[in-house]
Amino acid sequence: MRSLQLLVLSLFALPPIAGLLLLILPKVLGRIVTILSVVALSAISVYLFVNFDKPFQILIPGYSDKAVMIADVLLLAYFAFIAIKRKSVLVGLLTIGQAIALGYLIKLLGNHEGGIHAQFYVDRLSLFMFLLINIVSGIIATYSLQYIDEEDCSPYRKKFFMFTMLWFIGVMNLVVSADNLEYFFLFFELTTLASYIFISFRKDKESVTNALRALWMNQIGGIAILGAMIFSLSTIGYETLSFQTLVTSAHTVGLLLPLALLAVAALIKGAQMPFSSWLLGAMVAPTPVSALLHSSTMVKIAPFIILRLAPAIKGTHLSLAIIALTGFVFLAAAISALAQDNFKRILAFSTVSLLGLMILMAAIGTQTAIVTSLILILFHGISKCMLFLNAGVLEKKFHLKSALDMDKLAESGPFTSFIVCIGFISLMLPPFGAFIGKWFSIEILGSTLRETRGLTALVMLAIACGGAVLSLLYFKVMGLLIARSGEKDKVTFETTHPLYNINLVLLLSLILAGVICLPFLLIGYFGPVASDVLGSAVAVDVQSNFSISIGNMSFPVIPMILAFLVLPVSLFISLFVRFKKVDRVKEYACGEKIDYKFNSFYFDTEFLLPYFKAVGLVFFALIIILTVI
Amino acid sequence: MQSIIILSILVLLAPLVGGLVYGIERKVKARMQNRMGPNILQPFYDFFKLADKRLVMVHSTHAFLGVMHFISIWVAVAVLIFGGDLILVIFLHLLSTALLIMGGFSTRSIFSHLGANRTAISILAYEPVLIIMAVSIYAVNGSFQISSIIGSEPLLYKMPLTFIALLLILPIKLKKSPFDVAEAHQEIAGGAEIEYSGIFFEAIYTAKWLDYIFVYALVFLFGGSNYLLGAGLVVGTFIYLNALDNSSARVDYRQMLKFSYFVALPVAFINLLITLFN
Numbered sequence: 062m063r064s065l066q067l068l069v070l071s072l073f074a075l076p077p078i079a080g081l082l083l084l085i086l087p088k089v090l091g092r093i094v095t096i097l098s099v100v101a102l103s104a105i106s107v108y109l110f111v112n113f114d115k116p117f118q119i120l121i122p123g124y125s126d127k128a129v130m131i132a133d134v135l136l137l138a139y140f141a142f143i144a145i146k147r148k149s150v151l152v153g154l155l156t157i158g159q160a161i162a163l164g165y166l167i168k169l170l171g172n173h174e175g176g177i178h179a180q181f182y183v184d185r186l187s188l189f190m191f192l193l194i195n196i197v198s199g200i201i202a203t204y205s206l207q208y209i210d211e212e213d214c215s216p217y218r219k220k221f222f223m224f225t226m227l228w229f230i231g232v233m234n235l236v237v238s239a240d241n242l243e244y245f246f247l248f249f250e251l252t253t254l255a256s257y258i259f260i261s262f263r264k265d266k267e268s269v270t271n272a273l274r275a276l277w278m279n280q281i282g283g284i285a286i287l288g289a290m291i292f293s294l295s296t297i298g299y300e301t302l303s304f305q306t307l308v309t310s311a312h313t314v315g316l317l318l319p320l321a322l323l324a325v326a327a328l329i330k331g332a333q334m335p336f337s338s339w340l341l342g343a344m345v346a347p348t349p350v351s352a353l354l355h356s357s358t359m360v361k362i363a364p365f366i367i368l369r370l371a372p373a374i375k376g377t378h379l380s381l382a383i384i385a386l387t388g389f390v391f392l393a394a395a396i397s398a399l400a401q402d403n404f405k406r407i408l409a410f411s412t413v414s415l416l417g418l419m420i421l422m423a424a425i426g427t428q429t430a431i432v433t434s435l436i437l438i439l440f441h442g443i444s445k446c447m448l449f450l451n452a453g454v455l456e457k458k459f460h461l462k463s464a465l466d467m468d469k470l471a472e473s474g475p476f477t478s479f480i481v482c483i484g485f486i487s488l489m490l491p492p493f494g495a496f497i498g499k500w501f502s503i504e505i506l507g508s509t510l511r512e513t514r515g516l517t518a519l520v521m522l523a524i525a526c527g528g529a530v531l532s533l534l535y536f537k538v539m540g541l542l543i544a545r546s547g548e549k550d551k552v553t554f555e556t557t558h559p560l561y562n563i564n565l566v567l568l569l570s571l572i573l574a575g576v577i578c579l580p581f582l583l584i585g586y587f588g589p590v591a592s593d594v595l596g597s598a599v600a601v602d603v604q605s606n607f608s609i610s611i612g613n614m615s616f617p618v619i620p621m622i623l624a625f626l627v628l629p630v631s632l633f634i635s636l637f638v639r640f641k642k643v644d645r646v647k648e649y650a651c652g653e654k655i656d657y658k659f660n661s662f663y664f665d666t667e668f669l670l671p672y673f674k675a676v677g678l679v680f681f682a683l684i685i686i687l688t689v690i
Numbered sequence: 691m692q693s694i695i696i697l698s699i700l701v702l703l704a705p706l707v708g709g710l711v712y713g714i715e716r717k718v719k720a721r722m723q724n725r726m727g728p729n730i731l732q733p734f735y736d737f738f739k740l741a742d743k744r745l746v747m748v749h750s751t752h753a754f755l756g757v758m759h760f761i762s763i764w765v766a767v768a769v770l771i772f773g774g775d776l777i778l779v780i781f782l783h784l785l786s787t788a789l790l791i792m793g794g795f796s797t798r799s800i801f802s803h804l805g806a807n808r809t810a811i812s813i814l815a816y817e818p819v820l821i822i823m824a825v826s827i828y829a830v831n832g833s834f835q836i837s838s839i840i841g842s843e844p845l846l847y848k849m850p851l852t853f854i855a856l857l858l859i860l861p862i863k864l865k866k867s868p869f870d871v872a873e874a875h876q877e878i879a880g881g882a883e884i885e886y887s888g889i890f891f892e893a894i895y896t897a898k899w900l901d902y903i904f905v906y907a908l909v910f911l912f913g914g915s916n917y918l919l920g921a922g923l924v925v926g927t928f929i930y931l932n933a934l935d936n937s938s939a940r941v942d943y944r945q946m947l948k949f950s951y952f953v954a955l956p957v958a959f960i961n962l963l964i965t966l967f968n
Contacts (some may be wrong), residue, residue, distance in 0.1 A: 080833055168818055438940060482792075503777055506825075515967075518963060522818070536810040537807075539795065540795040543792060544797060604740060614868075622776075627789075640753060645747065648798055648802070
């Protein structure tokens with residue numbers, strides 16, 4: 062037990078230490094330190110998961126409470142400094158708001174000194190997040206060693222970038238294991254700070270504007286958490302700052318306002334409309350940042366918080382409001398994505414959309430829904446990470462940013478084009494994990510229809526349509542980048558920097574391994590994690606007819622094996638297969654000899670975005686109003 | 691054990707039956723136009739003719755994806771016949787269409803691209819209705835498993851509107867007029883399949899037969915355990931589809947989308963709501 066606690070602590074401490082070392086060491090040594098530390102982090106998180114038996118708390122010395130308080134104040138002071146330096150009224154006002162709330166909280170804490178228990182709580186959900194955070198972010202960190210090296214900036218700023226990335230990974234590990242809300246608030250705000258630093262990294266006007274937007278939006282989340290703490294302390298029955306106690310006593314107290322505020326913070330972090338623009342604005346940063354924010358870390362705080370809240374909010378008005386919002390966002394973000402041409406923006410909108418689905422599943426909170434949410438979190442993380450890292454390669458090597466310019470990619474960069482293809486397919490088609498998420502969510506919504514009727518039916522409609530829109534979106538992008546002319550029958554892979562290549566291949570094998578191991582993962586990984594989330598055992602059993610039952614759903618293995626053979630395997634073969642003794646013809650072009658620029662349908666859905674945001678705002682208001690009533 | 695053998699035989703025979711359906715369809719269509727029409731076995735003669743043609747392709751990836759389209763649609767039909775999960779079957783079918791679309795996109799051919807784009811749009815038009823259909827069946831029947839749907843009482847009486855919605859989108863699925871935008875021969879010369887020829891076109895050609903089996907099997911589900919009713923529905927749908935194909939002109943793809951989202955989808959959804967509030 063003791064050793065596990067130490068290992069968890071090392072997950073917190075190792076990334077910042079490695080980051081500091083990186084700052085002082087020369088380039089090559091710095092690289093080695095980074096790679097070694099991410100390997101160590103991944104190994105530790107795997108070891109923790111394997112050797113874990115029951116949830117434990119981590120006790121830390123009492124003076125750290127004071128330290129956290131001081132850190133909070135310092136952080137707010139820094140935000141105030143940013144507000145003055147960048148002349149941002151909004152950031153300033155929100156910082157003042159946060160300061161007032163924090164001051165009030167400190168006053169309240171004076172009366173409630175005895176109510177605070179252990180500060181960290183590690184269960185399987187934390188370990189699940191550790192695995193995702195450390196392995197995927199580790200891959201991104203090694204990738205960005207090379208990427209940032211090609212960036213046009215001073216060596217110091219390059220080191221600073223890597224330093225920020227590493228301490229951010231450490232903070233993420235802290236976020237998913239903090240139990241005391243005060244600590245949680247600090248770490249939440251630190252991730253906000255990290256997003257500010259990342260987005261403003263390139264220091265041009267657009268970066269700064271977008272960074273400030275990310276800052277103020279997430280500050281609203283911070284205020285929501287502070288509000289949750291204040292309400293929790295002043296509500297009779299809660300009087301606690303512990304996340305766990307809050308969740309477990311919610312049923313007896315009945316008042317859900319603190320939970321609703323936490324959910325609001327989560328939804329803002331998760332870039333749900335109307336707060337989607339901070340995540341979309343993050344595109345101006347170097348690409349590894351997008352990969353980091355979109356796949357394994359930042360936005361995954363959102364489903365994480367909702368998963369933590371799930372046992373308490375299941376079946377309440379609060380969860381209904383969240384379900385309505387996220388179902389709407391799933392469709393709305395997918396439709397908005399259709400109008401985009403920029404590759405990264407397309408990916409960003411699809412992230413917002415899929416995040417909606419994850420949060421939705423977490424908010425439903427049945428056994429199968431929790432498992433589905435976890436599946437989506439994991440596999441979306443890996444696939445999106447691969448796609449974003451590829452976007453980086455496309456920018457650095459092929460100088461492509463817009464999807465419309467990619468129509469010769471399959472000839473100049475077949476490997477990149479293949480990986481992008483697999484990435485997109487893994488988000489929509491069987492047998493990939495993210496598809497399983499989509500499939501299960503439809504069935505789960507279908508099976509809850511009887512109880513909730515109208516609302517869930519509408520949400521289900523939104524999911525059905527949104528899924529189809531997302532498929533169209535992925536086809537639209539894929540269609541532009543897989544075309545090869547008949548003269549290029551033989552595929553020769555392009556060479557990219559090994560640090561790029563290795564990481565992409567690693568992610569690709571993770572995706573494929575994920576598909577092959579899915580039945581085992583369901584039994585040995587998702588099932589236990591979901592049990593810890595719900596606090597009651599989730600039955601994941603092997604049935605006699607080669608299927609796995611999860612709650613009231615069944616996952617048939619044989620069709621999935623067939624689908625695996627049909628899709629990823631055959632795509633792989635299709636790259637290498639050569640038909641001998643077959644005559645070759647040119648493409649039919651109606652007798653005309655033209656060099657055609659391929660294009661896709663143009664969807665004019667941009668004008669809908671303000672309306673979507675307005676509707677999203679209404680849903681946010683509903684979340685609060687429904688809980689107060 | 692015995693049932694597994696029977697089902698396997700059914701799966702193996704599926705392309706043959708599909709070919710026969712196609713043969714009958716050509717005959718029926720011709721009779722509707724006051725023509726004699728080809729022999730019912732004509733699709734099979736065509737099959738052997740295609741097999742005998744010179745081997746020609748644009749490039750190997752493209753040709754291979756065509757073959758995989760055929761295999762994947764067979765997989766979808768097999769899972770359907772073995773009574774798997776209805777939603778999974780719908781998505782397996784999407785997978786096979788995806789392979790066709792990717793085949794269409796994989797060449798630098800104008801018509802092929804246009805056809806693939808339009809096929810993707812058709813997916814947008816019909817997939818939500820299919821999913822609503824599956825969920826409605828669940829709301830009535832309490833199961834997504836086809837094996838239990840086929841053993842239950844007839845669905846048609848409880849969800850007539852859903853059946854109508856299915857009839858409305860089937861022409862999109864089967865690329866029949868008025869919704870044959872995806873392969874419109876006069877405009878885009880066959881669309882995504884244009885670059886396939888000889889033995890590789892054979893794959894696309896037989897995949898179409900399997901598509902018939904897939905679609906008519908979905909229709910058959912509405913009969914539930916009353917197989918006679920199911921068969922009647924299949925025959926009725928068959929005649930309806932061909933009559934419609936003969937008597938209507940092609941619409942724009944935008945009109946198709948609008949039709950699907952403002953007519954077919956609401957019709958299916960209303961039925962779902964009626965089931966829920968009953």
